[in-house]
Amino acid sequence: KAGVTQTPRYLIKTRGQQVTLSCSPISGHRSVSWYQQTPGQGLQFLFEYFSETQRNKGNFPGRFSGRQFSNSRSEMNVSTLELGDSALYLCASSPAVAREQYFGPGTRLTVT
């Protein structure tokens, strides 16, 4: 089975721009979660989708949003980028909500 894939792997954006990151879960997995990882804050939960519905959201501003499609693929969007949004964004999929999650390689976002 193919693992979780994320595109793009690396991205450089300018402050004020917006960005869309994509995640394809493991085949058959219906739950997709997104995390932000920074050296200072560690792994922070962004949101989780199950069957196209957002089931949980972390404590991030409204600039961070996401969605899930009928094929379980998910996208997250960050609008009006700030320097502090520079991070590794990780997607994880699970066959069941919140249990054994499998992570993708992440998208490294740099905001200049």
Next chain:
Amino acid sequence: GESVGLHLPTLSVQEGDNSIINCAYSNSASDYFIWYKQESGKGPQFIIDIRSNMDKRQGQRVTVLLNKTVKHLSLQIAATQPGDSAVYFCAENKIGTDKLIFGTGTRLQVFP
């Protein structure tokens, strides 16, 4: 954001020795726990999980111990190898919630 990860303790062990990585979890209502390994430039990789109705679970060269009385989780790695060098995270899932809460990572360094 909701997470723990401000300081990264480091464990240095000699190749061939056993390693023990500890984690204190926050919520006595958590019923599921996972250990992840994250190598540089990669997403977290699932190692082993344990449910709250167990106090020990063994995998290949790894053992997870759960002490619910003191809310403590440990990961034991037998005969540590250079390839085990990575950051290790524990994560907990509380009954009735849909997200994993990650603990502070521990960097494991294996020297010859």
